[in-house]
Amino acid sequence: MRKENTVIVAIAVVAAVIAVTWGILVAPRALAPVNMTQGVTQFSRDVYDLHMIILWICIVIGVLVFTAMFTAIFLHRKSRGHEAAQFSHSTKAEILWTIIPIAILVVMAYPATKTLITMETTGGADMTIKITGYQWKWKYEYLDSGIEFISTLDAASNEARQLKSGIDPASVPDYLLNVDNPVVVPTGTKIRFLITADDVIHAWWVPVLGWKRDAIPGFINEAWTIIDEPGTYRGQCAELCGKDHGFMPIVLIAKPKAEYDAWVAGQQQRMAQEAEQVQRIWSKAELMTKGEDVYNAQCATCHQPDGKGLAPAFPALAGSGIATGPLRQHIDIVLNGRDGTAMQGWGKLLNEQDIAAALTYTRNAWGNDTGDLVQPSTIAKIKNG
Amino acid sequence: MSETTAHMHDDHDHGPASGIMRWITTTNHKDIGTLYLVFALLMFFVGGLMALVIRAELFMPGLQLVEPDFFNQMTTMHALVMIFGAVMPAFVGFANWMVPMMVGAPDMALPRMNNWSFWIIPFAFTMLLLPLVLGIFGIGGGGPASGWTLYPPLSLQTGDAFAFTIFAVHMLGISSIMGAINIIATILNMRAPDMTLLRMPLFVWTWLITAFLLIAVMPVLAGAVTMLLTDRFFGTTFFSAAGGGDPVMFQHIFWFFGHPEVYIMILPAFGIISEIIPTFARKPLFGYTSMVYATASIAFLSFIVWAHHMFTVGMPLGAEIYFMLATMMIAVPTGVKVFNWVTTMWKGAMTFETPMLWAISFVVLFTIGGFSGLMLAIVPVDFQYHDTYFVVAHFHYVLVTGAVFALIAGMYYWIPKWTGYMYNEKLGKWHFWLSTIFVNILFFPQHYLGLAGMPRRIPDYSVQFAEFNMISSIGAFGFGISQLLMVAVIWQCVRGGKKASARVWEGARGLEWTVPSPAPYHTFETPPAIDDSMVAHPDDLAH
Numbered sequence: 037m038r039k040e041n042t043v044i045v046a047i048a049v050v051a052a053v054i055a056v057t058w059g060i061l062v063a064p065r066a067l068a069p070v071n072m073t074q075g076v077t078q079f080s081r082d083v084y085d086l087h088m089i090i091l092w093i094c095i096v097i098g099v100l101v102f103t104a105m106f107t108a109i110f111l112h113r114k115s116r117g118h119e120a121a122q123f124s125h126s127t128k129a130e131i132l133w134t135i136i137p138i139a140i141l142v143v144m145a146y147p148a149t150k151t152l153i154t155m156e157t158t159g160g161a162d163m164t165i166k167i168t169g170y171q172w173k174w175k176y177e178y179l180d181s182g183i184e185f186i187s188t189l190d191a192a193s194n195e196a197r198q199l200k201s202g203i204d205p206a207s208v209p210d211y212l213l214n215v216d217n218p219v220v221v222p223t224g225t226k227i228r229f230l231i232t233a234d235d236v237i238h239a240w241w242v243p244v245l246g247w248k249r250d251a252i253p254g255f256i257n258e259a260w261t262i263i264d265e266p267g268t269y270r271g272q273c274a275e276l277c278g279k280d281h282g283f284m285p286i287v288l289i290a291k292p293k294a295e296y297d298a299w300v301a302g303q304q305q306r307m308a309q310e311a312e313q314v315q316r317i318w319s320k321a322e323l324m325t326k327g328e329d330v331y332n333a334q335c336a337t338c339h340q341p342d343g344k345g346l347a348p349a350f351p352a353l354a355g356s357g358i359a360t361g362p363l364r365q366h367i368d369i370v371l372n373g374r375d376g377t378a379m380q381g382w383g384k385l386l387n388e389q390d391i392a393a394a395l396t397y398t399r400n401a402w403g404n405d406t407g408d409l410v411q412p413s414t415i416a417k418i419k420n421g
Numbered sequence: 422m423s424e425t426t427a428h429m430h431d432d433h434d435h436g437p438a439s440g441i442m443r444w445i446t447t448t449n450h451k452d453i454g455t456l457y458l459v460f461a462l463l464m465f466f467v468g469g470l471m472a473l474v475i476r477a478e479l480f481m482p483g484l485q486l487v488e489p490d491f492f493n494q495m496t497t498m499h500a501l502v503m504i505f506g507a508v509m510p511a512f513v514g515f516a517n518w519m520v521p522m523m524v525g526a527p528d529m530a531l532p533r534m535n536n537w538s539f540w541i542i543p544f545a546f547t548m549l550l551l552p553l554v555l556g557i558f559g560i561g562g563g564g565p566a567s568g569w570t571l572y573p574p575l576s577l578q579t580g581d582a583f584a585f586t587i588f589a590v591h592m593l594g595i596s597s598i599m600g601a602i603n604i605i606a607t608i609l610n611m612r613a614p615d616m617t618l619l620r621m622p623l624f625v626w627t628w629l630i631t632a633f634l635l636i637a638v639m640p641v642l643a644g645a646v647t648m649l650l651t652d653r654f655f656g657t658t659f660f661s662a663a664g665g666g667d668p669v670m671f672q673h674i675f676w677f678f679g680h681p682e683v684y685i686m687i688l689p690a691f692g693i694i695s696e697i698i699p700t701f702a703r704k705p706l707f708g709y710t711s712m713v714y715a716t717a718s719i720a721f722l723s724f725i726v727w728a729h730h731m732f733t734v735g736m737p738l739g740a741e742i743y744f745m746l747a748t749m750m751i752a753v754p755t756g757v758k759v760f761n762w763v764t765t766m767w768k769g770a771m772t773f774e775t776p777m778l779w780a781i782s783f784v785v786l787f788t789i790g791g792f793s794g795l796m797l798a799i800v801p802v803d804f805q806y807h808d809t810y811f812v813v814a815h816f817h818y819v820l821v822t823g824a825v826f827a828l829i830a831g832m833y834y835w836i837p838k839w840t841g842y843m844y845n846e847k848l849g850k851w852h853f854w855l856s857t858i859f860v861n862i863l864f865f866p867q868h869y870l871g872l873a874g875m876p877r878r879i880p881d882y883s884v885q886f887a888e889f890n891m892i893s894s895i896g897a898f899g900f901g902i903s904q905l906l907m908v909a910v911i912w913q914c915v916r917g918g919k920k921a922s923a924r925v926w927e928g929a930r931g932l933e934w935t936v937p938s939p940a941p942y943h944t945f946e947t948p949p950a951i952d953d954s955m956v957a958h959p960d961d962l963a964h
């Protein structure tokens with residue numbers, strides 16, 4: 037009679053526990069995505085499968101344990117007149133629930149290790165992209181085709197994300213997940229990524245690839261992928277890297293091979309045109325217009341649009357000893373940065389025209405009337421030693 | 422006057438000094454325990470307020486309240502305050518109050534050092550909080566903002582707050598080590614003659630093991646932050662690749678401290694739960710000896726799994742496989758504990774007073790935190806989980822519904838012994854139900870956010886994460902406000918109420934229940950003679 041009682045209650049409890057589990061794991065799907073992406077690579081699908089296996093193992097164990105507990109809570113209570121048994125150990129049971137979990141773990145460890153080994157086998161790549169993290173942007177260098185560019189948060193998101201901007205984020209397409217220059221790759225190609233950073237640690241993460249990797253200054257990490265489907269895939273920096281950590285997204289566009297080749301040709305043409313621009317003589321008006329754009333895009337976050345800076349970390353440029361002092365010293369600081377401060381070396385981030393224009397602008401705006409013109413060719417000469 | 426002098430010569434039954442000097446000069450374990458507990462409660466609200474700033478900013482997309490840098494100061498300080506200010510001091514407070522009474526000792530082994538261990542902490546927290554507070558008033562660059570893990574090179578960009586933070590960490594480390602030495606000395610030397618090791622309550626056992634962990638790893642943290650200090654101010658390059666150093670080395674050293682640190686915050690919680698469940702099941706703890714061994718195994722494993730916090734830094738394959746397997750092994754002794762608690766309830770005669778409710782909630786929710794921990798151990802999947810809200814959900818399940826819930830359970834369990842009055846059961850149950858409901862609304866949706874791709878430590882997010890962030894923030898405010906009920910319960914209980922009996926709970930076993938409630942200022946001045954009926958784990962149950 038008592039035994040039957042226990043079984044009936046246990047069945048009722050197991051039903052309730054399963055219902056609650058369903059309620060917290062499945063029902064919220066109606067609201068927004070609740071689970072990991074399956075991604076667009078073999079690796080990401082393997083990762084998703086492992087995730088689901090381990091999740092199911094946890095669910096089954098959880099349902100069993102909680103059923104036992106709530107059955108006891110229901111039946112073995114003083115208010116029902118249940119008398120406490122006084123047993124306090126059972127070697128058999130204790131050995132059993134040590135051995136069974138170990139067995140489950142071994143079963144789980146095998147596929148996990150197998151997937152891990154494939155991920156760590158980076159050889160045989162068709163092309164290589166070097167990714168460098170900066171505060172707070174990404175630089176991409178295609179080592180096979182010579183293409184390189186910087187990728188930063190797009191202007192619309194950047195405007196909307198300012199404190200009390202008054203712009204509704206929902207009105208900005210792909211708010212915080214859009215960039216000026218996306219990284220473009222071919223589908224069906226084994227791509228090797230070399231990942232590093234220039235200032236602090238970042239992490240490059242596009243969820244549909246199935247992995248993230250830390251970008252560490254002074255170290256180069258390797259990772260690889262083969263993307264099956266063309267598409268636009270978005271990700272973010274995943275390692276805290278300072279105040280704008282939340283604002284350095286990644287946009288990865290995968291194109292079929294032919295379209296990708298056309299993109300490469302276009303980029304190479306762009307790079308050749310830029311090289312030409314370095315050699316010609318620019319007028320002051322040209323430099324000032326471009327300089328204002330570059331300054332507002334790159335420098336104004338810290339030094340502020342009016343050049344007044346943000347005390348104490350970010351000094352003013354308007355009327356500063358450096359922006360109105362010797363030109364060569366100013367150029368060196370902009371190219372190489374300043375140790376021990378947040379001022380980074382822009383020589384690696386911006387091209388010669390941008391640097392020349394930004395320098396000209398800061399030396400002639402906000403009452404800095406040095407009258408200096410800095411030509412891109414001058415910057416090129418200094419950069420090349 | 423002459424009366425006072427006479428009392429001072431009487432070492433055995435003088436009561437506490439009066440006024441503020443009682444608290445500043447006290448060497449009494451109960452007074453010091455109270456100081457620790459009150460300080461921890463205060464910091465729980467300070468850290469909680471920071472959490473509410475975070476959740477308020479994350480209530481919806483866009484930046485409405487604070488600049489990103491201040492947001493980062495909040496996440497950093499919230500962690501430091503909760504770990505070093507709330508959870509750790511609270512457990513030391515419990516140890517101070519309960520360990521001497523549980524082993525039949527008159528006081529802690531080193532009472533003067535005990536006073537100093539506590540009084541360092543308020544000064545350390547003044548140092549730690551000063552840059553943040555000044556920053557709010559526009560003075561200086563604000564508090565540290567590089568995360569509580571202080572990873573270089575980012576942490577080396579911290580302004581003037583850096584030296585303050587490191588100095589505070591050093592002071593807290595010294596306090597913890599002194600506290601740990603005291604606990605070990607008390608347990609090993611001050612037990613009543615009949616209190617054999619395997620008769621000790623599990624709370625004492627877990628604290629003994631925790632104290633060894635503290636002594637082992639706090640110096641490691643001190644070393645790591647000292648290297649940061651010299652990198653920042655004295656031109657060394659321990660962690661700078663440009664100078665031949667290695668930024669990843671910091672993470673290895675930090676987590677060699679950091680992983681045992683998380684067990685420092687959970688092992689005593691296991692101890693508290695292992696006291697409460699048998700009491701309200703009216704049945705001896707199932708598998709006492711295996712509980713002791715499981716605790717020791719978890720402590721041992723905690724030293725050899727640290728790199729699971731850094732699977733994405735790019736380690737050799739062999740290291741990744743090793744750290745994955747070692748980490749998965751932790752599930753075994755942890756599972757043993759959960760199975761033992763459930764089996765203790767099985768065929769008991771349970772009642773559900775407030776401490777038992779918190780303990781049951783602990784078992785369920787800590788187990789959920791354990792499951793996500795097991796998932797995080799699987800390296801290839803961790804490549805997705807790492808540094809997302811999934812991790813945030815995981816460690817809040819083990820630290821809030823784990824450590825903090827155990828602390829609250831313990832407070833309800835022993836407060837009649839501390840004050841001599843029963844707490845308000847009705848208010849306690851309200852506190853329990855509201856907390857349990859809101860804490861899940863707060864943290865469970867963070868699993869979804871992490872899996873859907875939201876990184877942690879970001880002040881703003883894309884609109885696809887809006888729904889669950891809003892739900893989580895509502896849970897946060899509900900949980901935060903519910904904690905005011907706890908203050909009301911404690912306040913009432915200190916001031917009066919129904920008189921508590923010596924045993925307080927029908928099923929309670931252990932020496933602390935053999936002294937009157939409230940516990941006299943001095944207990945067990947002569948070691949008690951112990952028979953099996955007085956302890957929870959009489960010899961015939963111990964093996």
Ligand SMILES: [Cu+2]
Nearest residue numbers: 238273277284
């Ligand atoms: Cu970053």
Ligand SMILES: [Cu+2]
Nearest residue numbers: 680727729730
């Ligand atoms: Cu760990």
